[in-house]
Each structure stands twice: as structure tokens, then as C-alpha cells.
Amino acid sequence: MCRDWGRDWAWRVNPTVDEVEVVGYVDSDAGALKLLSRRLPGARASWFGSLDAALAAARPEALLVTTTIAGHAPLARAGLEAGLHVLVEKPFTDKLDVAAELVSLAAAKGLALMVSQNYRFFPAARTAARLVHDGSLGGLYEIGIDFRRDYSSPPKPRFRIHLDSQPLLVDMSIHHFDLLRLIVGREPDRVFCSTANVGRGGFDGPPTAAASVAFGEALVSYRGSWISAGPKTPWAGEWNMELEHGNVRYAKAASRRLQAATTWRPLPSRSRWSSRPSARRGSTCDRRTPG
Numbered sequence: 001m002c003r004d005w006g007r008d009w010a011w012r013v014n015p016t017v018d019e020v021e022v023v024g025y026v027d028s029d030a031g032a033l034k035l036l037s038r039r040l041p042g043a044r045a046s047w048f049g050s051l052d053a054a055l056a057a058a059r060p061e062a063l064l065v066t067t068t069i070a071g072h073a074p075l076a077r078a079g080l081e082a083g084l085h086v087l088v089e090k091p092f093t094d095k096l097d098v099a100a101e102l103v104s105l106a107a108a109k110g111l112a113l114m115v116s117q118n119y120r121f122f123p124a125a126r127t128a129a130r131l132v133h134d135g136s137l138g139g140l141y142e143i144g145i146d147f148r149r150d151y152s153s154p155p156k157p158r159f160r161i162h163l164d165s166q167p168l169l170v171d172m173s174i175h176h177f178d179l180l181r182l183i184v185g186r187e188p189d190r191v192f193c194s195t196a197n198v199g200r201g202g203f204d205g206p207p208t209a210a211a212s213v214a215f216g217e218a219l220v221s222y223r224g225s226w227i228s229a230g231p232k233t234p235w236a237g238e239w240n241m242e243l244e245h246g247n248v249r250y251a252k253a254a255s256r257r258l259q260a261a262t263t264w265r266p267l268p269s270r271s272r273w274s275s276r277p278s279a280r281r282g283s284t285c286d287r288r289t290p291g
Contacts, residue, residue, distance in 0.1 A: 005089055006066035007032070011039035024058040026051050051075060055082050062112075065089060068160065069170070073098045076113065080105050085112040091174050119175045119236050120182040124262040128241065128250050129183045131264055138244025140184065143220040145176055147237040148228035153202030161226070165205045168224050169195065173209060176237050180213065180220060183241075190214040201227040234260035 006027070014022050024046045025036065036043045048054035063079035065072055065088040073093045079086045080102065092115045093099045106113035119125060132140050153162055161167040181187065191213050195206035207226035212219065224237075239250035246266040
């Protein structure tokens with residue numbers, strides 16, 4: 001299923017995956033086909049106006065759902081009921097009980113149902129997770145996360161996120177919360193979150209949020225904003241992680257060609273680090289990608 005993210009997947013992602021053969025594109029908007037054809041002239045031959053037509057003609061094995069959130073649950077359900085594996089763009093659904101129902105349906109049919117959370121595969125994020133999991137810097141006890149971007153309208157045009165009921169939490173913070181699950185390696189025990197809309201930026205819903213998240217004794221302080229005038233952070237946020245014997249930072253990279261970097265250093269005067277080369281000061285970077 002197409003729309004904006006679908007076109008991005010179609011011309012940027014899918015052609016790089018040799019194991020996948022695209023057998024059809026689905027969108028009820030004929031204008032979307034025209035936009036896709038600018039990047040992929042051959043797409044017109046495998047275009048369908050409905051999922052039912054695509055299932056009957058193309059006989060796919062899997063479905064990629066990239067519509068707005070309102071289409072995620074019904075299309076994922078239709079794909080699963082047709083016996084297809086389903087990959088759906090984040091956020092999965094806007095209701096927890098619907099998400100649980102779809103997970104149960106996929107399990108009952110023995111099918112894969114996966115939500116695309118690509119940030120957890122960034123090299124710098126995985127390095128941060130490795131440093132926490134391998135214990136080379138001791139136990140984790142504190143994380144601070146800041147996300148700052150300015151999508152105020154005006155001067156920017158109003159996008160879909162300006163119309164969302166939760167433009168920050170549902171569209172962006174979900175990436176940061178998933179990274180927390182990756183880096184800490186477990187689900188949180190407690191979450192307290194407050195959102196606010198001060199009436200600027202052209203957002204219907206609250207574009208700012210602050211949250212406290214507890215993973216056992218490890219505490220997380222989170223702040224996010226779509227209307228910040230401060231220095232913009234990487235899309236994955238700016239992270240400061242305090243561990244028993246050192247510090248890990250995931251933040252903006254020094255090079256303009258890189259999106260973000262993870263840097264780490266043990267506390268000084270720790271002679272035992274001489275036997276733990278993995279704890280030496282270092283860095284890993286994410287390359288900047290367009291879009």
C-alpha cells in the first residue's frame with residue numbers, strides 16, 4: 001500500500017533488497033501513481049486500485065502497509081486473513097486492544113507481523129545497546145533524551161503531523177521509546193508522561209512532551225518538541241547515558257556527512273579498564289541519509 005512513505009519504500013528501499021520481488025503497488029488515488037511513475041516508470045504495469053484486486057492478480061506472499069495510521073489496522077488484518085506476512089509502518093495502530101488482536105491473529109495463523117522501527121538498526125544506536133548489554137561500563141542507572149526540531153507552520157506548510165491528535169508522541173517519540181527498549185533490553189516498569197500545546201506552530205495536537213520512564217532502578221528523563229528554537233538534534237534524539245563506570249553519548253556527529261555518533265568513555269583512574277579493551281574511549285557513527 002503506497003502513499004508518501006510507500007513511494008519512499010518503492011524507489012529507495014525495495015530495490016536494495018535482492019530477496020524481495022515487488023509484484024504490485026496499491027493505492028486508490030490515481031495521482032499517487034503519477035508521482036510514483038516519476039521515480040519508477042515501470043510501476044504502472046503493476047498498479048492496483050484496491051488490495052482485493054492486487055491479491056487476486058498478483059498473488060503476493062507478503063504485504064507492506066505504508067498508509068496513514070487509520071489504514072494500518074484494517075489493511076494489516078486483511079493481509080493476515082489472506083495468509084500474507086505483514087510489515088507495517090510505525091505507529092502500528094492507535095489503539096492497544098486492536099494491536100493485541102492483530103498480534104494474536106498473526107500468531108494463530110503462523111504469520112510474521114512486524115512493525116518497521118528502522119532507528120534500532122542504526123550503527124550508532126546498536127553500539128550504544130552493545131555497550132550497555134556487555135557490562136563493560138557497569139550497570140546503567142540514568143538516561144537523558146532530548147529531541148528538538150522546529151516544524152512550526154508558518155513558515156513551514158502544514159503537514160499531516162500538524163493534524164494529528166498526538167503529533168509528537170505517535171509520530172516521533174515512538175522511535176525514541178523503541179530505542180529505549182533496544183538499549184535497555186527490556187520493557188519499562190513505569191511511565192509518566194505529560195504533553196502540552198501552547199498554541200504555536202500550527203499543531204492541532206500537543207507538539208511538546210516530557211516523560212519519566214523507569215526500567216527497574218534505571219531512570220529515564222525524556223523531552224521532545226516539534227517547535228523548539230534550540231539546536232536541532234538527530235532524528236533519533238540526543239542521548240546521555242550514565243553507567244556505573246562510564247558515560248555513553250548518542251548525539252549529533254561532528255561531520256556534516258554523518259547523522260549521529262555514539263561516543264563513550266570510562267571514568268578516569270580506573271586501572272582495571274586495562275583488561276577491558278571494549279571499554280576504551282571510542283565512537284561509532286550513523287551516516288546521513290536524505291529524507
